[in-house]
Amino acid sequence: MNLYHCMIDLKHDAKALLFSFALDQWLTLLQDQGRIGAWRLFRRKLNLAGPACADFLLEIEVADLAQLDSAFRFLAEADEDAQRRYDQMHQHIAHVEFGLYRPYPDPEGAERLALI
Numbered sequence: 001m002n003l004y005h006c007m008i009d010l011k012h013d014a015k016a017l018l019f020s021f022a023l024d025q026w027l028t029l030l031q032d033q034g035r036i037g038a039w040r041l042f043r044r045k046l047n048l049a050g051p052a053c054a055d056f057l058l059e060i061e062v063a064d065l066a067q068l069d070s071a072f073r074f075l076a077e078a079d080e081d082a083q084r085r086y087d088q089m090h091q092h093i094a095h096v097e098f099g100l101y102r103p104y105p106d107p108e109g110a111e112r113l114a115l116i
Contacts, residue, residue, distance in 0.1 A: 001062070007057055019092035033074060
């Protein structure tokens, strides 16, 4: 399992609940298509965060890089409904930072260490 991690700030005039509803519509479509695994959206609480932390944290689980690539290709090949869902979600976002994380130590790394 890999974790696609997104730190998201919304536009000043965006409504957080509308964003979360639109995000649910988009990611549920990806999940129903088998393009992603589970996902979670978190919001910063009590403004307890450093200056580099965004208002929202989105975590999307993918089995491997092939599944992540499949999710990206899905948008490129999207039909009208999928494109509409993506646009409705994305219109709220002002800024996003993202990264891809994996469990550590991973099984392959642990095996290499055992050989040394």
